[in-house]
Amino acid sequence: MSDHKDIPAATDDGYVHDFIKEHEFDGIQEFDNKLPNWWLWTLYGSIVFSLLYWIVFHTLEIGTLPRERHAAEMLAAQEAQLARAAASGLSNETFAMMAGMAPRVAEGRAIFVQYCVQCHLDDGRGSVGPNLTDRFWVHGCEPMAMYKVVSDGVAAKGMPAWLNQLGPSRVQAVVAYMLTIQGTDVPGKPAEGEPCTFDPAAP
Ligand code: HEC
Known part of the structure; x- marks a missing residue:
């Protein structure tokens, strides 16, 4: 040098x-x-x-990255928490938990795409059925109210009852998915019903 x-x-x-x-x-x-x-x-x-x-x-992606392991552990903890909460019955709170769990929401979206889009359209903006992304609800915006209307349907208005066909677990998943699109306000069918006053953060 x-x-x-x-x-x-x-x-x-x-x-x-x-x-x-x-x-x-x-x-x-x-x-x-x-x-x-x-x-x-x-x-x-x-x-x-x-x-x-x-x-x-x-x-090759044959190893599990620490953040993936962390996500899997978090999910297992959330599942356990949900199982404890659901033991005393479904509630708005159990649905809020499900809406925070990516696999449940993905399952719900798949069900929505298969069974619901013909009347509510792919992104939920509504056609035969109401827009599910706005802040107005005919049958209530609380998760338990959504669970009821999806389970039992509204025969007179053309909304089918889904509980028998899908079973409770899949109806719950689709409600969890709807909670994630609620309030995203995709322009579509004009608002119907009453404005949502339910606050998921309130006890
Ligand atoms: C055959 C058409 C049709 C299909 C399929 C359908 N819906 Fe509906 N849905 C409707 C109609 C019509 C209404 C409006 C009922 C009313 O005005 O009382 C409705 C209402 C609703 C409501 C209440 C909206 C509000 O403003 O309170 C929810 C929630 C809902 N549907 C979810 C679903 C889900 C989830 C699926 C799939 C599992 C689904 N719908 C499939 C036609 C349909």
């Missing part, structure tokens, strides 16, 4: 000492030492590790 003199710093005592680089800034000079092997192997090791890590977790 051209920027240092190959002059040992001191040789009087018989030892080969550190080389000092030629340049100097504000009176500070630097040694030109070979890095210790433990340091170099830590560097090489971490490069190899990062490559393997990338391949296992991001290319």
Whole structure:
């Protein structure tokens, strides 16, 4: 290398000492030492590790990332909490919990797409049936009220009853999904019914 003199710093005592680089800034000079092997192997090791890590977790995706493990544990905890709450019966609160659980909401969306879109349209903006994304509800906006109207239907108005066909668990999932689109105000069928006054945060 051209920027240092190959002059040992001191040789009087018989030892080969550190080389000092030629340049100097504000009176500070630097040694030109070979890095210790433990340091170099830590560097090489971490490069190899990062490559393997990338391949296992991001290319082949055979490992579970910490944040995925965390999400799975959170979900298991939410399921357990929900099971405890549901033991004393369904409530607005149990539906609010379900609406926070991505797999339930996804299941509900799949059911909605299969059974409900012909009358409420894909994004819930309404056609034969009312717009489910606005803040106005004919039969009430509380989750328990939605559960009832989806379960029993409104025969006179052409809303089928779903409890027998779908079973309670799938009706609950579809209600959880509806809670996630409620209030998103997708422009569609004009508002029907009364404005929603239910506050999910209230006890
Ligand atoms: C055959 C058409 C049809 C299908 C299919 C249908 N609905 Fe309806 N739905 C209606 C009609 C019509 C109403 C309006 C009832 C009324 O005005 O009393 C309604 C009302 C509702 C309401 C109450 C809205 C409010 O403003 O209170 C909810 C909630 C609802 N439907 C959810 C669903 C879900 C969930 C599904 C699928 C599982 C579904 N509907 C499938 C026609 C349908």
